[in-house]
Structure formats: C-alpha cells, structure tokens
Amino acid sequence: xxxxxxxxxxxxxxxxxxxxxxxxxxxxxxxxxxxxxxxxxxxxxxxxxxxxxxxxxxxxxxxxxxxxxxxxxxxxxxxxxxxxxxxxxxxxxxxxxxxxxxxxxxxxxxxxxxxxxxxxxxxxxxxxxxxxxxxxxxxxxxxxxxxxxxxxxxxxxxxxxxxxxxxxxxxxxxxxxxxxxx
Amino acid sequence: xxxxxxxxxxxxxxxxxxxxxxxxxxxxxxxxxxxxxxxxxxxxxxxxxxxxxxxxxxxxxxxxxxxxxxxxxxxxxxxxxxxxxxxxxxxxxxxxxxxxxxxxxxxxxxxxxxxxxxxxxxxxxxxxxxxxxxxxxxxxxxxxxxxxxxxxxxxxxxxxxxxxxxxxxxxxxxxxxxxxxx
Numbered sequence: 553x554x555x556x557x558x559x560x561x562x563x564x565x566x567x568x569x570x571x572x573x574x575x576x577x578x579x580x581x582x583x584x585x586x587x588x589x590x591x592x593x594x595x596x597x598x599x600x601x602x603x604x605x606x607x608x609x610x611x612x613x614x615x616x617x618x619x620x621x622x623x624x625x626x627x628x629x630x631x632x633x634x635x636x637x638x639x640x641x642x643x644x645x646x647x648x649x650x651x652x653x654x655x656x657x658x659x660x661x662x663x664x665x666x667x668x669x670x671x672x673x674x675x676x677x678x679x680x681x682x683x684x685x686x687x688x689x690x691x692x693x694x695x696x697x698x699x700x701x702x703x704x705x706x707x708x709x710x711x712x713x714x715x716x717x718x719x720x721x722x723x724x725x726x727x728x729x730x731x732x733x734x
Numbered sequence: 735x736x737x738x739x740x741x742x743x744x745x746x747x748x749x750x751x752x753x754x755x756x757x758x759x760x761x762x763x764x765x766x767x768x769x770x771x772x773x774x775x776x777x778x779x780x781x782x783x784x785x786x787x788x789x790x791x792x793x794x795x796x797x798x799x800x801x802x803x804x805x806x807x808x809x810x811x812x813x814x815x816x817x818x819x820x821x822x823x824x825x826x827x828x829x830x831x832x833x834x835x836x837x838x839x840x841x842x843x844x845x846x847x848x849x850x851x852x853x854x855x856x857x858x859x860x861x862x863x864x865x866x867x868x869x870x871x872x873x874x875x876x877x878x879x880x881x882x883x884x885x886x887x888x889x890x891x892x893x894x895x896x897x898x899x900x901x902x903x904x905x906x907x908x909x910x911x912x913x914x915x916x
Contacts, residue, residue: 606788606803608834611851621788621803621915650915652790657904658911665900669793674915718847722839729840733803733832733856 587699587706589713592684594701595625598646602629605733608652619652619674622730628685638695638726643685645728651675678702681715683728694719694727769888771895772879774866776886777807780828784811787915790834801834801856804912810867820877820908825867827910833857860884863897865910876901876909 586593601623609618624632628643651674658671679702687695698715700707719727768775783805791800806814810825833856840853861884869877880897882889901909 600784602782603785603803603805605856606801606832607856608790608801608854609851610854611848613850616848616851619788619790621785623785648915650788655911661900661903661911665896666793666798668795669791669798672790672792673913674787674789677916714847718843721843729837729843731855733830734859 584704585706587682587701587712588709590684590690590693590697590699592682592697592699594680594682594699594704595644595646598623598625598644598682601625601646603733604629604632604645605730607730609649615678617652618649618678619672620647620649622647632730632732635732638687639685639728641686641688641695643683645683645730647681647730649678649680651678679707683719694723696727766886767888769864769881769883769894770891772866772872772875772881774864774879774881776862776864776881776883777826777828780805780807780826780864783807783828785915786811786814786827787912789912791831797860799834800831800860801854802829802831804829814912814914817914820869821867821910823868823870823877825865827865827912829863829912831860831862833860861889865901876905878909 584594604622604624607620607622609616609620611617623646625642625644627640628645630636631639631643652672653675655671655673658673662669662671679700682699682701684690684697684699685695686697690697693716696716696719698712698719700711700715706712716727719729722729766776786804786806789802789804791798791802793799805828807824807826809822810827812818813821813825834854835857837853837855840855844851844853861882864881864883866872866879866881867877868879872879875898878898878901880894880901882893882897888894898909901911904911
C-alpha cells in the first residue's frame with residue numbers, strides 16, 4: 553500500500569514537472585494565472601478559433617440557464633471534422649458558457665414574422681473551460697489537462713478535481729462530449 | 735405615377751444587372767444554385783469562419799425549437815468585434831440554424847454533477863441564411879443581399895422577399911440583429 557502511495561506521489565511529481573515544462577515551453581498561452589493541478593492558461597487568440605458546436609443548458613436554477621459554444625484550435629478542429637479519435641497531442645478545445653437572456657429586440661420582430669416564437673441571446677460570460685491534449689503529461693487523466701476560468705481567473709483546486717471525473721463517462725469519445733455540428 | 739413606376743423598373747433592371755455582375759465576379763462562391771432576387775450562393779469554406787454569437791429560438795411549434803450560430807468572414811468579423819457600423823462592403827454573415835435535441839448522453843453525466851440540469855445539443859440543420867454587404871449592388875435593400883438555403887438549395891422568390899422586411903427594424907444596427915459575443 554505504501555509502495556502504491558509512493559508510486560502515486562512519484563507520478564504526481566512527474567506530472568507536476570511535466571506541467572511546469574509545458575507551461576515553460578507552450579507557445580500561444582497568455583500571461584494570466586494558470587489553473588491548479590494542470591497548469592493550463594487561457595490560450596492566446598482562442599476567441600478566433602473555429603466553431604465545433606453550440607449547446608443549451610437548462611434547469612430550474614438560474615445558473616443552469618446557459619448558451620454554450622465550443623471552439624477548437626486547428627489540431628482539434630481537424631480531428632473533430634474528420635472524427636479522429638483519440639485527439640492528437642496539441643489539440644485544444646475551449647467551451648464558452650454564457651448566461652442566456654431573452655431578446656426583446658428580436659422578439660418584436662419575431663412577433664410579426666414568426667408568431668409564438670421567442671428569441672434568447674447570450675448575456676454575460678459565466679465561465680470558460682479548456683481541455684488541452686498531451687497524452688504523456690496528462691496520462692493520469694486520459695491525456696487531457698483541464699482549466700476552468702471565470703473573468704480570466706482560474707477556479708480553485710477543488711473545482712479542478714471535478715473536471716476529469718465529469719468527463720470520464722465519455723471515455724469512448726476520448727473524454728469529449730461535443731460532436732462537430734455540420 | 736407612370737414615371738415613378740418606370741424609375742422603379744429601371745432601378746430593378748439595374749439591380750439585376752448588378753447582381754449578375756456580382757455572380758460573375760465574386761470569388762469564393764460555390765457552384766451551387768443562386769438564391770433568387772439577390773443571386774447569392776453559399777460561400778466556399780463558410781463553416782471555417784469565426785463565431786459571432788449563438789442563439790436559441792423557441793416556441794410552441796417544433797420548427798421554432800432551434801439552436802443557432804452566426805459565423806462571419808474576416809471583413810465582417812473585424813467589424814463585429816470593433817463595433818463598426820455600417821458593415822464594410824465584402825462583409826458576409828452566415829446564420830446556421832439547427833434543430834435542438836435533448837442529449838441523453840450528456841444528461842446522464844449532468845445528473846451526477848449538476849442535479850436538475852438538462853442538456854440540449856444540435857440535431858440536424860434546418861437552414862442557413864446568408865447576408866452579403868455590397869452597398870451599391872444591394873442599395874435598394876440597405877446594402878445587403880440575402881440568401882436562404884435548405885440542404886444546399888435556395889428557397890423561392892417569395893421566401894426571399896421576406897428577408898429585408900424582417901431585417902428592416904434593425905436599421906440602426908445596419909440591419910443586423912446579432913451582436914458579437916465576448
């Protein structure tokens with residue numbers, strides 16, 4: 553048992569070292585704070601990346617009323633489009649989560665053209681989530697590192713411990729829920 | 735009155751001639767059918783364009799239950815991001831409309847992590863709408879030409895007559911409803 557624990561610690565140290573190397577060597581990462589555990593920063597220029605798909609989350613609680621979009625860098629986008637699994641190293645996916653608000657402006661127009669229809673548009677950013685594929689550095693978490701940011705600041709370690717368990721059920725899709733929207 | 739009608743006909747002829755010239759000279763347009771009135775085709779590579787925003791349409795009728803995304807070519811994207819109005823000539827916006835379907839797959843995961851939350855993802859493409867800015871060629875319709883395509887085929891003339899009236903209330907935003915989502 554002790555041996556297992558030591559191996560785990562060694563693996564953790566190796567992962568931390570790997571992550572540190574990643575932070576040092578990765579290009580295109582901004583100078584903001586890094587997410588705990590995985591050391592991931594918000595990638596430069598991510599808002600210019602291409603669209604994988606959009607999503608709607610809903611529920612009784614206001615925090616679940618969201619509109620979402622997933623964007624991908626070139627490596628991830630090509631893999632999504634071709635259906636390549638697992639995703640190659642270097643793939644990065646960002647999920648943008650916004651509040652959704654009714655658009656009175658749009659609804660006034662819809663009332664004439666599409667009676668009974670209602671329009672909801674994005675409000676403010678709730679958070680953004682990042683997945684970075686590096687099969688060696690993040691071997692313990694399916695080859696993916698995770699980052700969850702709000703207003704440009706990463707969430708705490710407790711939050712980041714929830715990332716991989718939440719994605720684990722999607723193991724048959726290389727831990728990625730989103731499909732490419734044709 | 736007769737003179738007014740003749741002027742209108744002359745303007746219409748000029749517009750048609752302009753549109754024909756546009757079709758002939760425009761690069762980056764696919765070889766599919768052109769939309770009536772405006773002569774617009776589905777632009778090559780539009781699915782690789784950058785994301786402006788996402789939207790949800792809803793209503794009692796199933797046809798209103800949609801998830802939507804607006805993409806823009808480089809000219810339009812820069813204008814959206816900078817808030818430039820009116821949009822410069824050459825700007826093209828495409829709106830992708832999908833059915834939205836519940837994701838049982840995602841919901842199984844959400845049940846553990848976010849009790850009470852529900853996930854909806856894109857189903858199949860309903861249609862796509864295109865706006866092309868050419869302030870001279872489309873002067874009669876606010877400088878915009880419109881195209882509405884389903885399964886790669888343009889809708890009929892009656893459908894395309896509804897495009898501009900529907901966008902007219904957004905005159906103060908150069909006839910564009912969508913805002914750039916930060």
